[in-house]
Each structure stands twice: as structure tokens, then as C-alpha cells.
Amino acid sequence: MPELPEVETVVRELVDIENKKIKKVQVFNVSSVEMQAKAFVKKLVGKKVLKVGRRGKYVLLYLVDDDIVTVHFRMTGKLVFHLENRDLNYLRVQFDFSDGAHLYFVDIRKFGRIKFWNSNEDILPGLGIEPFNPQQILRALKQFSSKREIKKVLLDQSLLAGIGNIYADEVLFLSGIHPLTPFDQLEEIHMKELSKQIPRVLNKAINRMGTTLSDYRTTKNIGGENQNYLKVYGQKDRPCTKCKRKIEKVVIGGRSSHFCPNCQPF
DNA sequence: AACAGCACCTGTAGGC
């Protein structure tokens, strides 16, 4: 799942577990939790989930006593309220609540991670700002310095938290910036455009409940709609929506990058 | 310090 809009969609549905007490936790794949499974279970059982939130691509579960649990889906993780047959083989962690509700952490590739943080810990150190305020984004971009390609910079979670491969490509297309452009060669107008487009792209995707390409599903195990509105991601060889030129695909930092050679000149 | 490369896993799609 993965990027900010998908995580935000899930978090909004997770209000259903707020104020519920965790009655039982079962860890079926030890590497899914960043702690000895036994200790992890002990930390959670009997605790109430006061609130659910999000930072970047992380789901946050605020527990009593100010302890926090973070969930990162990486590539294929998801949290669902009901376990379907097709997910049976990929159930990694199960949470049972005292009112009879369940929450299942399902993850085909086992990259996802669930972490317990004590109340005195500084959670998610080094994570960048939430990318919704254009002025704040512009400020962050202006004080950032790098010779790296803009595509790589957008994927850097320590600058802006939550942008992934799909939305980075979409943002660059709408901003008219070639993904290989060195960050330190961006002009003021480019920075302003990025600051404007980043929140727009993310908010639109949130309103469409995220982008479902293969694995991402909401807690109710249904997909989002944003995949039907992508301008460049996954659109290789298809005509650009603005100029009809063929969308191209290159590899940058090991990630596929889609762009229109006409609308995003190098 | 920054960056490339690879590791972590499993499934799927496409070529032959």
C-alpha cells in the first residue's frame, strides 16, 4: 500500500477501533514486529487504543499511558477488519478486541513492520514534514540542498513524509518538471509549482480513497479509485493527456519513473 | 557525507 493517501484512507476507517481494549495479540510472523514477539504481546494486551493517527506512511495507534504503536505497510501490508480466504496464508499479526472486534495485519511480502514505542521515546526520528501546507513545503524545499535528481529528493522521507513512487511521478508531471532534473538546478517557479501540486495530488488521491494497483485495500478490503486518474504512472507508451506524446519510462534510483518528454523537458 | 547496490519476500506477467 503504501503511500500517504492510502495510509490516510485506512487511518480514517480505523476510528472504529478507537476506545477499544486489546484483549489478545497473536504474532504469526516474528519479523513483522520489531521486538521479541512475546514482549510485544505483553506490551499490548490489556491496553486501550485511545486514538488512531498518521505520520507520513505510518499508522499511529495511541495507547493509554502515552505508549504508541506504529504500523508501516511497506509494499503489500494492509490492515483489515475481516479475514478473507485469499488472505489466510498472509496473516502476520492478529489483534482481538474485548468487544469481539478484530484487526488483521495481512502482508504477502512480509516487508511491513509494526513497532511499539514507550512513552518516553521520540517516535519516528528524522521523518520530514507533512506535505499539505504549500508555504511550509516551499520553505522546506528552499532550505534543502542537494545535487540529486528531483525524483529522488521527492522520495526522501526525511524532507517530505509520505510521497512515494506513484505520487512523485504524478507531481512532477503536473509541475512540468523532468524527473532527472538536479534539485539544485530547480528554479523558484519550479519550487512554487511543486509546493502547490504536492498537496493537490495527495488530497485528490485521498478523496478517491487511494490508488489500487494490485495489493492495496482499505480496512474493508476494497480498493481505491485513484488508479483511474493517473496521468503518467504506469502509462508508458500511452498518449500524454496534455499533448498526446507518448509517456516514457526510465529507471531512477532503481525505481521506475514515468514522464512526458514534451511537457517535462530536461 | 553521500550514494549505489543489494537485501528483505512473494506473486504475477511476459517471453520462449
Next chain:
DNA sequence: TGCCTACAGGTGCTGT
């Protein structure tokens, strides 16, 4: 049908 390779919404470690 079957085998093989490439690739997938992400990060984190290691070596240069």
C-alpha cells in the same frame, strides 16, 4: 503447459 526472468505503492544496511 512449464520454465525463466523481470518487476512491483518501500526502506534499511553495507561498502565505497
